[in-house]
Amino acid sequence: MEMIPLEQITPGTQTTSVAKPGVLIDTKALETLAEPLGKSAKMRIRQIRQWILQRGILDFDRMTDLPAGFRAELTEKMVPLSSRIANRQVSSDETEKLLLRMADGKEIECVLMREENRRTACISTQVGCGMGCVFCASGMFGVSRNLQAGEILEQLVHVRTRLKPDERLSHIVVMGMGEPMANLQNLMAALEVACHPDGFGLSARHITISTVGLPERIRELADAGKKYHLAVSLHAPEENLRTHLMPTNAKTGIRNILEAADYFFDTTGRQVTFEYILLAGLNDGPMQAEQLGSLLSHRKSHVNLIPFNPVSGLEFRRPLPDSVREFRDILDNFGVSSTVRKRKGADISAACGQLRREALVENATQPLEQVSN
Numbered sequence: 001m002e003m004i005p006l007e008q009i010t011p012g013t014q015t016t017s018v019a020k021p022g023v024l025i026d027t028k029a030l031e032t033l034a035e036p037l038g039k040s041a042k043m044r045i046r047q048i049r050q051w052i053l054q055r056g057i058l059d060f061d062r063m064t065d066l067p068a069g070f071r072a073e074l075t076e077k078m079v080p081l082s083s084r085i086a087n088r089q090v091s092s093d094e095t096e097k098l099l100l101r102m103a104d105g106k107e108i109e110c111v112l113m114r115e116e117n118r119r120t121a122c123i124s125t126q127v128g129c130g131m132g133c134v135f136c137a138s139g140m141f142g143v144s145r146n147l148q149a150g151e152i153l154e155q156l157v158h159v160r161t162r163l164k165p166d167e168r169l170s171h172i173v174v175m176g177m178g179e180p181m182a183n184l185q186n187l188m189a190a191l192e193v194a195c196h197p198d199g200f201g202l203s204a205r206h207i208t209i210s211t212v213g214l215p216e217r218i219r220e221l222a223d224a225g226k227k228y229h230l231a232v233s234l235h236a237p238e239e240n241l242r243t244h245l246m247p248t249n250a251k252t253g254i255r256n257i258l259e260a261a262d263y264f265f266d267t268t269g270r271q272v273t274f275e276y277i278l279l280a281g282l283n284d285g286p287m288q289a290e291q292l293g294s295l296l297s298h299r300k301s302h303v304n305l306i307p308f309n310p311v312s313g314l315e316f317r318r319p320l321p322d323s324v325r326e327f328r329d330i331l332d333n334f335g336v337s338s339t340v341r342k343r344k345g346a347d348i349s350a351a352c353g354q355l356r357r358e359a360l361v362e363n364a365t366q367p368l369e370q371v372s373n
């Protein structure tokens with residue numbers, strides 16, 4: 001595991017004051033600043049976004065098609081990004097996990113995953129998470145706040161800075177910290193830019209939104225008419241067990257979630273993926289596999305089996321390879337397709353929320369100057 005202190009990474013973004021508003025976040029401040037440019041104001045704002053999102057240039061001085069006076073004003077009053085990389089871990093499979101510090105000092109995580117031709121950014125939508133899933137590091141400290149659309153976008157910019165010259169961001173999975181459906185409006189605004197030719201130009205089909213399963217929001221997403229892929233974190237095929245693992249299930253119930261998922265498929269034509277984290281001795285037995293198989297056998301869906309990644313402070317165990325195989329065979333017998341998710345970033349704190357959790361624990365036990373940047 002490689003730990004790189006902040007000063008050695010993303011040069012040019014670290015010396016700016018976090019008190020200044022970021023151009024992707026405070027669009028009002030940017031518009032006010034550009035107003036004196038008159039008719040060309042809109043074009044200048046577009047140019048700034050193109051420099052940052054398309055070319056990864058994070059220094060106003062290098063945005064050479066902007067008038068010099070405007071560049072100077074931008075440098076004085078705003079910053080290209082309001083968040084910064086506070087810590088970075090690189091795995092032996094080249095998965096990179098970034099701990100980002102927001103302008104208000106809150107920390108979130110995003111990840112760059114490399115797999116064959118795919119370069120995927122896994123992004124967060126909230127600081128922490130209020131859903132309280134018992135196997136998840138992100139939920140351990142509750143939720144502080146929603147991320148703004150610009151803060152969601154900034155994660156993509158940071159991930160982009162980690163790409164090599166011959167690499168291109170191709171996919172987004174909204175599976176980081178937070179429940180995306182609890183911040184759907186800001187997420188949709190950010191994804192709109194991600195798919196725009198002036199932004200990252202990504203295909204909506206290459207974007208996956210993962211949810212604990214909030215039925216009303218799933219329907220809202222379906223009605224939005226986008227081609228995003230939906231992944232529902234099911235994790236248990238039976239109410240009591242699911243409520244034990246995912247307390248929000250007490251309010252929603254599995255049936256409502258599955259009906260909303262059906263509605264999503266009927267409306268968008270896109271097959272839903274069901275995520276199922278396998279926890280040894282808890283939900284990985286043949287009985288649960290059969291229950292899951294009968295829930296999904298008549299649905300057009302796919303199951304992603306995720307053997308649990310150990311998280312320090314949590315007592316759950318990773319299932320044995322034989323149990324995983326048997327679970328999958330049983331689903332197969334029910335005609336339910338499944339894959340076992342490869343473990344990316346196995347030698348870093350790759351479980352969702354783990355890096356932030358480590359930083360929070362360190363902050364609580366060490367003098368600030370040893371952990372702050």
Ligand code: SF4
Pocket residue numbers: 129130131132133136137138139176177178179212352
């Ligand atoms: S698994 Fe997802 S929804 Fe559950 S607590 Fe963690 S981040 Fe929140």
